[in-house]
Amino acid sequence: MGVGAAAIWGLVQFSRSERWVEHTYEVLAQIERVEAEVRRAESEARAYRLTSDPAHYAQYLAAAPLVRQRADALVALVADNPAQTSRAHDIGTRARLRLRELESLIQLQRTHGAEAAIAATRSGEGARLMQALIEAESAMRDAESELLRERKQASDARARWVIGIVVVGTLLPIALLGLLMAGLSRENRRVRELEREAREAMIELERIAVRRDRLSEQRRILGTYTGLLQSCQNLGEAMALTGRVVDELLPDAGGRCYVMRASQNLVESAGTFGSPATPSEDLMPPEHCWALRRGQVHRTDTGHTGLRCAHVGPTAHSDEWTLCVPLAAHGTTLGLLHVSGRASTGSDEAQADAVESIGEQLSQTMANLQLRESLRVQSLRDPLTQLYNRRYLEENLFRELQRCERRGLPLTVMMLDVDHFKRFNDENGHAAGDALLARVGEVLVDLTRGEDIACRYGGEEFTIILPEANLEVATRRAEEIRAAIGSLSVIHMRRVLGPVTVSIGVACFPEHGGSPERLLAAADSALYRAKGHGRNRVVISAA
Template sequence: MTPPSRLRPYRLAAAVAALLLLVAVAAATVFGVRLLTESNRWVERSHQVIEQLEASQSLLAATQAASRGYRLTAHPSLRGEFHRAGPQALDAALELVRITSDNPSQHARAQSLLRQSTQQIERMQELVDIQDREGQKAAVAAMRVDELVARMHGVNAASEAMRAEELRLLAARRATNERNANLLLGFVLLSLAVSLATLWTLLVSLSRENRHNRNLEREARGALAELQRAQTMTERLSAQRWAISEYTGLLQSAQNLDEAMELTSCTFERLLPHLGGQCYLARASRDFLESRASFGRPAISSSDALPPGDCWALRRGQPHHNRAGGGVRCAHLEHGTSLAAISTLCIPLSAQGETLGMLHASGPVDGGEEDNDAAIIELMGEQLALAIANLRLRETLRQQSLRDPLTGLFNRRYFEESLRREMLRCERRRLPLALLVLDIDHFKSFNDSQGHSAGDAVLAHAGRCIASLVRAEDMACRYGGEEFTIVMPETDAASAVARAEAIRRAVSQQTISHNGRTLGAVTVSIGVATFPQDGVTPELLFEVADAALYRAKAEGRNRVLHAAAGIG
């Protein structure tokens, strides 16, 4: 007869102990899950505050951009955009105040940010009202740039302080969350190990409970894994939103299209390294698009240049997504390559009803539920389109402010700025500088007899001759009327006179045709002055060169005369 087990007297105690351990595990699991849920709620609250702060700043920046654009262009759509974005910015700031009510320090910062945003928008509204009542010039005159910049800096400083505090809270909450998860997992694993060891020594009849406990263990681990996966996904989305926000801010500071393209390429490769593609920009003629930037390793190649009709996104004016060959294929994609395992996306870049380009991306098909690549690319496309439109508008305004539209030469404003700058540079380097002042002979009588359109043809002819004979470092300008100026850095008197003679001969020797008839001979008189011999200030140097010009006219015109005797 088999002797009774020596553990029989302890079975009840072991069962009770095992039961108590299991109860403790269950209670700890429930408490830990509730604790983790609460921690996650606070983490989500931090993300919500950061997202709302970014939305508030973005809307305030949009309000300021619309106000500034309206002052510069007086376009009604920008005024409407200002009145739309302003209330939205205040609503976003109010929402930020609301959601930070459970944090006194952040609540105070949010209230401060609301006050500063309100003051900034009220000031912008005053400028818009002045422009509506008194006109664009009055609004520009009333604008106090230092005040607006100081206020915007105050808003940015308050925003950065609030963001830094919330990021600190987020890091602390994540650390607490991870610590609680690790403690819970350790306690559960340790308790289950002891329980299983105790139950193993009990009767075979307890094996069913043993299997049940193992199932509980697997479920607990699965719940923790799912929780960690959700947390990882949340962190990934937050990082993507932050990168898009940073990309938007950097785009607003880009000085030209090349910088915008480089920034787009770097951001795309950082956010979506598994995809590749190209960014196309439309030519001025709008009949073709050319690739200006490429990024990553595309799954299928696309043409470097394409007509708008080759892309379904450009035809329809909306994104065109082809997933595993389940859509219409764009003609600019490489022919002969199967789309069965490829996903392609074309995003039209449009702003204010004008197609500026197209963003194309391709990669392997990913059937995961967490795939948000298309949303990221579309968001990047929207921001890039706005940046391209702003850069082109800025370049157009800059050219209009510096160039004379008839001759293509620089205007008087650019001449005055350049002359002063180049004289200071040559003075520091102890180098000479020459100034040529040109005037078309008998232009008034020619203009009166031949008509203003013929006079414009003469001015354009003189401008072309001057532009063709100056160096790259020279600055040729139309000073006003029929008078031109040329600033020639690092040029002595003899070289300046020789260049002036070449210009005089070129103007007089070429034939001008206008409206099917040949105009009469055109000559110019040129006065030359050099720095520092003839003047040490821009005003004095110009007066000396202008006086030399009038002497040349008095001595018979069609000649070059230097301010100093014996040269000319």
């Protein structure tokens, strides 16, 4: 009886020790859960600041209460240990401070924009709060590990004492011994389960850290891309830069950048990049792409719609995915960004969001470049005749004159004036006069070479610069122009107006002047001589 009672008492003490060991493992696991939830909230908050995606904000709102619940559960676990209770309260306080700092960054982004939030993160407050939380957790973990060591020693000592009693008590019923062993086995299984949960928590922490690092790298790449994109001078540079950035984000994928033609009936390839999983057409109507039809991103893979765009080639692999991002700004479709790859190479939601962000940036840049080109053309062209304006003439005459002087070549300047233009305006109206000037501009475009510079000098006066043309060639060309305009008829308001004539003055470098001012003055003087001698003629400068 005494041996049996001693054995039972020893078993009870051993079971109590094992429960304390189990309690210690649970405390350690709960510490890991607190940190994991803080990390998850931090990751979702950072993703929301990077992408402004409401889904990430929703995930953050779901993670924040779990942090507080885990911290409160940790305090409840160590309520019997004042020292550990104090440490648990410290962990909970620091976790809540970190949540409050994350919430302030999100609110700062919502009220002042992403740049303000980015500037706030550079202060290092978040890193300091997180480091403080990690230090508090480490202190509590160390203390709990020391308790675990002491409890294991006590448990081992009691186990040895029980085994000794069992060995000595040879008369102990075999059934009681079997019951004891079953209890030990059950307790060991519970301990192993706690260890497994702790390992899973560590794996989850590593996964969160990897995702955080990947998002940080994407953010760096996109930030660099935005800065470089703003410095692009033309569409070709922007397309080449976009291809390199998408290739960097998705190294095992590829695709094309398309530009919408001015007619809005075709999009054509403006650049390719990477190694696409499926081919895409070089030239296609917008109807061939679901993204251009709907004006929103269209994606096909195992988790999305299976409707493939008509411009994408046939499927070669079951795990292929495609992503079409329409490029639009100010209500106008400008083009398309198409990417394709295989599921084994990536394309998770974060990468897809990054490509969409690239599409948004590229759309704005394309709109700005088109506006810049339109303004440049407007600043150089006369809107009525579509010829170059006087400003362009003055800038380029000097350059062409220097070039011809260096190479020892001639350069000729023609000054043209429509005869009796005021009378034509008075008899037919200003609208008819504008129609006449526009037709004269068309004739000058048709009868000048690609290297010639035809300009509207002002009013009914026109100027033509003929680089590398001597006086003989220029005079012959002037006669051709005079004859062509003399046979010109203008149809306006169902009336045939005309004919009209022009007077032309011709001056040549170096015979009639060595500077732009002298050449223009010489040609203008010859023009007035032509008018004084009866108009409708070509006169060479006498200077």
